[in-house]
Amino acid sequence: MxxxxxxxxxxxxxxxxxxxTEDLYTVAFQNVVSRYGKDYTFDIKLKIMGCQAQESAKVVVNALELPITAEEFMKETKGQFEVLFPDxxxxxxxxxxxxxxxxxxxxxxxxxxxxxxxxxxxxxxxxxxxxxxxxxxxxxxxxxxxxxxxxxxxxxxxxxxxxxxxxxxxxxxxxxxxxxxxxxxxxxxxxxxxxxxxxxxxxxxxxxxxxxxxxxxxxxxxxxxxxxxx
The missing domain is CATH 3.40.50.1000 (HAD superfamily/HAD-like)
Structure with a gap:
C-alpha cells in the first residue's frame, strides 16, 4: 500500500x-477553430489543461497555426463561454x-x-x-x-x-x-x-x-x- x-x-x-467545464472548453474551442478549418485535438488540450488563459490561447493559436492573435482567440472564446458556462x-x-x-x-x-x-x-x-x-x-x-x-x-x-x-x-x-x-x-x-x-x-x-x-x-x-x- x-x-x-x-x-x-x-x-x-x-x-x-x-x-x-473541461468538456465545455472543448466545445467552445472547437467552435472557434472550426471557422478556420481546424480541429482542437485532445493532444493540444492535454498541453493546456490547468494553464492560465493567456498561455492556453497562445498554445492553441500556435499549434493550429490560426490566422489570429492569442488576444483575438480569447475574445472569440469568451463569447462561447458566456453561452456555455452558466449551465x-x-x-x-x-x-x-x-x-x-x-x-x-x-x-x-x-x-x-x-x-x-x-x-x-x-x-x-x-x-x-x-x-x-x-x-x-x-x-x-x-x-x-x-x-x-x-x-x-x-x-x-x-x-x-x-x-x-x-x-x-x-x-x-x-x-x-x-x-x-x-x-x-x-x-x-x-x-x-x-x-x-x-x-x-x-x-x-x-x-x-x-x-x-x-x-x-x-x-x-x-x-x-x-x-x-x-
Whole structure:
C-alpha cells in the first residue's frame, strides 16, 4: 500500500475536477477553430489543461497555426463561454466532498487557473451556495500574486498562504485532474489526488500521490482527514 502522510488543509482545482467545464472548453474551442478549418485535438488540450488563459490561447493559436492573435482567440472564446458556462454541472462526488470537509471544519480553498470573471460564469447560476463554503479562492488568470501558471507551483503556494494558520506545504492536500496541475502541486511540496480524464495516458499520472477514477472513490482516512459518515 502506498504511504500517505496526514494533512490538515485541502486545495481544490475546479475545471474538470469539480465542474464538467473541461468538456465545455472543448466545445467552445472547437467552435472557434472550426471557422478556420481546424480541429482542437485532445493532444493540444492535454498541453493546456490547468494553464492560465493567456498561455492556453497562445498554445492553441500556435499549434493550429490560426490566422489570429492569442488576444483575438480569447475574445472569440469568451463569447462561447458566456453561452456555455452558466449551465456547468458538478462532477460526481464533488458536492459530498466539499460539504463533508466544511461540516468537519477542514480548511478548504479553491485554486483555479480560471479568471474570476470565468469563475462567476460557471458558478453563480447553479453552484454559488456550494462554492461559498470555501474559505477563500485564488484565480490564477486574474490574481497578480500568481506570477506563473501551472505546472509552476505558484497558485498552490499563494492559495495555501491565504489560510489564517499558514500551513506548511506538506500539510496541504491538492485535488487535481490535469497533468500540469499535478506537476504544480508536487513542485509546491504537496501531496496530490488526481482524477484524470480517462484518455490521459497512465504514464502521465505517475507523479500523483494517488489516482482515482472519480472523487466518489476518495477515502479521507488515508490522509488523516475525518471519515465519511455511513
Amino acid at each position: 502506498a504511504n500517505y502522510s496526514q494533512v490538515t488543509h485541502v486545495l481544490f482545482d475546479m475545471d474538470g475536477l469539480l465542474l464538467n 456547468s454541472e458538478l462532477m460526481p462526488g464533488a458536492r459530498r466532498l466539499i460539504e463533508h470537509f466544511h461540516k468537519n471544519k477542514v480548511p478548504i480553498a479553491l485554486a483555479t487557473s480560471s479568471a474570476e470573471t470565468a469563475y462567476h460564469m460557471k458558478v453563480d447560476k447553479h453552484h454559488k451556495e456550494l462554492f461559498d463554503l470555501f474559505d477563500h479562492k485564488t484565480f490564477g488568470s486574474s490574481d497578480p500574486s500568481v506570477k506563473r501558471g501551472k505546472p509552476h507551483p505558484d497558485i498552490f503556494l499563494v492559495a495555501a498562504a491565504k489560510f489564517s494558520d499558514n500551513p506548511k506545504p506538506e500539510q496541504c492536500l491538492v485535488f487535481e485532474d490535469a497533468v500540469n496541475g499535478v506537476k504544480a502541486a508536487r513542485a509546491a511540496g504537496m501531496q496530490v489526488v488526481m482524477v484524470p480524464d480517462p484518455r490521459v495516458d497512465k504514464s502521465l499520472t505517475e507523479e500523483a500521490t494517488i489516482v482515482l477514477k472519480s472523487l466518489e472513490e476518495f477515502d479521507p482516512k488515508l490522509f488523516g482527514l475525518p471519515p465519511f459518515e455511513n
